Amino acid sequence: MSRIDDTKDFIPVRIAVLTVSDxxxxxxxxxxxxxxxxxxxAGHRLAHRDIVQDERDRIAARLRxxxxxxxxxxxxxxxxxxxxxxxxxxxxxxxxxxxxxEAFGTVFTIVSMQKIGTSAVQSRACGGVxxxxxxxxxPGSPGACKDAWDEILKxxxxxxxxxxxxxxxxxxxxxxxxxx
Numbered sequence: 523m524s525r526i527d528d529t530k531d532f533i534p535v536r537i538a539v540l541t542v543s544d545x546x547x548x549x550x551x552x553x554x555x556x557x558x559x560x561x562x563x564a565g566h567r568l569a570h571r572d573i574v575q576d577e578r579d580r581i582a583a584r585l586r587x588x589x590x591x592x593x594x595x596x597x598x599x600x601x602x603x604x605x606x607x608x609x610x611x612x613x614x615x616x617x618x619x620x621x622x623x624e625a626f627g628t629v630f631t632i633v634s635m636q637k638i639g640t641s642a643v644q645s646r647a648c649g650g651v652x653x654x655x656x657x658x659x660x661p662g663s664p665g666a667c668k669d670a671w672d673e674i675l676k677x678x679x680x681x682x683x684x685x686x687x688x689x690x691x692x693x694x695x696x697x698x699x700x701x702x
Contacts, residue, residue, distance in 0.1 A: 526682045533681040533689055535595040537561050538570040538588045542581055542601035542611045543662065546573060553600040556664045560671045561598075566679065569594045576602050581614035589618065589653040595692060596679065597655060601662030603646045612646045615659045619650030626658065626674070633673045634666065654696030656688060 539561075541554040548554075551573060558568055570588060574580050581602070588594045602611030616622065626649030634642030647670065649658040660670045681689040 525677075525684045526680065527684050528682065530682040532565055534566045535679055535689060535692070536567045536569040536593055537596040537598060537679075538572075538591075538594045539568065540571075540581075540584055540588075540597060540599045541573045541662075542576055542599055543573060544576050544608065546601075548573060552664045553660075553662050553667045556667045557598055557600060557660075557671060560668070560676070561679075564676055564680070576608045576610060578610040578614045578617070581611055582617050585614065585618045585652075585657060589655045589657075594655060597657045598660060598675075599658070600660045600667055603648070603659050603661045605644055605646070609646075611659045612648055615648055615650060615657055618652045619657065620653070621651045623649035623651065623656075629674055630660075630670055633669050637665070637669055651695050654692070656692075656695075 539554050539557045541551050554571060558571060562568060572584065574584050585597060588597050599611055599615070602609045627647050630647040631642050631645065634645060645661050645666065647660055649656070651657070658670070658675065660667050677683045678688040681687060
C-alpha cells in the first residue's frame with residue numbers, strides 16, 4: 523500500500539546487487555536483472571553488481587567489501603536462501619550483521635503466502651544492518667525478487683513513505699560507532 527507524502531522530495535540510495543549462484547552467469551541472471559530494473563526504475567542508483575559462488579566465506583567477504591564502500595547504502599543478494607546444503611547466503615549474512623531486521627523475514631513470508639501459499643515456509647529471506655549499510659537476502663527466483671521489491675523494499679527505500687522508512691534513519695545506523 524502506498525503511503526507517499528508528496529510534500530517531501532525523493533532521496534535516491536545507492537544499491538549493490540549480488541547474485542549467489544554456482545551456475546549462473548551475468549547473461550543468465552534474471553533475478554539480478556529484475557532487481558536492477560526495479561531499483562533504477564524507482565530512481566535509485568546501482569552501486570555494484572556481481573555474482574559469487576554459493577560459498578559462505580566468499581559471500582561474507584563480498585558483503586564486507588561492499589559494507590566498507592562509502593558508495594553503498596544497501597546490499598541486496600538473491601539466491602541461496604533455501605534449505606539445501608548449498609544454500610548458505612543466510613549464514614553469510616548473519617555472520618556480518620550487527621543487527622538483524624527480524625520483521626523483514628516475517629513480512630516477506632506474509633507477502634509470499636499470498637502468492638505461493640504454504641511453499642513460502644521454505645524461504646529464509648532475511649535482513650540486517652552492518653556498518654551503516656542495509657543488507658537483505660532474497661530468494662533466487664525473479665518472482666520472489668519482484669515480491670520483495672514491489673511489496674516491501676520499494677516503500678521502505680522511499681524517503682516519502684509514511685509513517686516511517688529505512689531512508690530517514692539511515693544517517694543514524696552507525697551512530698554507535700561514532701560515540702566517544
